[in-house]
Amino acid sequence: MSFSLAIVGRPNVGKSTLFNRLVGKRLALVDDQPGVTRDLREGAARLGDLRFTVIDTAGLEEATDESLQGRMRKLTERAVDMADICLFLIDARVGVTPADEVLAEILRKRATHVILGANKAEGNAAEAGVLEAYALGLGEPLRISAEHGEGMPDLYAMLQPLADAF
Numbered sequence: 001m002s003f004s005l006a007i008v009g010r011p012n013v014g015k016s017t018l019f020n021r022l023v024g025k026r027l028a029l030v031d032d033q034p035g036v037t038r039d040l041r042e043g044a045a046r047l048g049d050l051r052f053t054v055i056d057t058a059g060l061e062e063a064t065d066e067s068l069q070g071r072m073r074k075l076t077e078r079a080v081d082m083a084d085i086c087l088f089l090i091d092a093r094v095g096v097t098p099a100d101e102v103l104a105e106i107l108r109k110r111a112t113h114v115i116l117g118a119n120k121a122e123g124n125a126a127e128a129g130v131l132e133a134y135a136l137g138l139g140e141p142l143r144i145s146a147e148h149g150e151g152m153p154d155l156y157a158m159l160q161p162l163a164d165a166f
């Protein structure tokens with residue numbers, strides 16, 4: 001069986017970078033996906049021997065009448081409801097922001113399986129941010145670097161036992 005993984009988080013934490021890494025060139029054309037708008041990009045992901053659907057909460061950067069906060073909440077809720085597992089990314093170089101805290105609360109209330117990812121964790125500029133992430137109440141943060149491909153074996157190790165459940 002396969003599962004779906006939604007990558008959620010505020011703008012600029014590296015969601016699309018990770019999405020692209022997991023999907024490679026296998027991006028599903030969003031127009032071919034009934035029920036999926038361009039705000040939620042779907043692709044066929046591969047990580048080790050795992051095959052799954054990954055959802056990127058894109059569309060946060062577009063200017064609309066609605067506040068970023070409201071849009072972020074709505075899109076995140078939709079992604080959470082669509083997906084079996086959520087990967088919540090923060091930017092470990094920036095640390096935990098108020099927007100991260102809002103999203104963490106949605107996830108604590110609404111999502112069944114949440115993996116907390118502290119992205120941009122390459123090098124040693126990220127340690128303080130990783131430690132801050134523990135306070136989000138979503139378990140131990142996974143140190144990853146979407147850009148440099150670090151932490152992928154740890155992500156695999158988190159997903160693999162969950163994958164068996166779906």
Ligand code: GDP
Nearest residue numbers: 011012013014015016017119120145146147148
């Ligand atoms: P999104 O808005 O959450 O989709 O974030 P993007 O994937 O567009 O990335 C935002 C910025 O962070 C871009 O400039 C990326 O190159 C950068 N970025 C993404 N992942 C990493 C990472 O692991 N390390 C560093 N240093 N930068 C990253």
Ligand code: MG
Nearest residue numbers: 015016057058
């Ligand atoms: Mg993006």
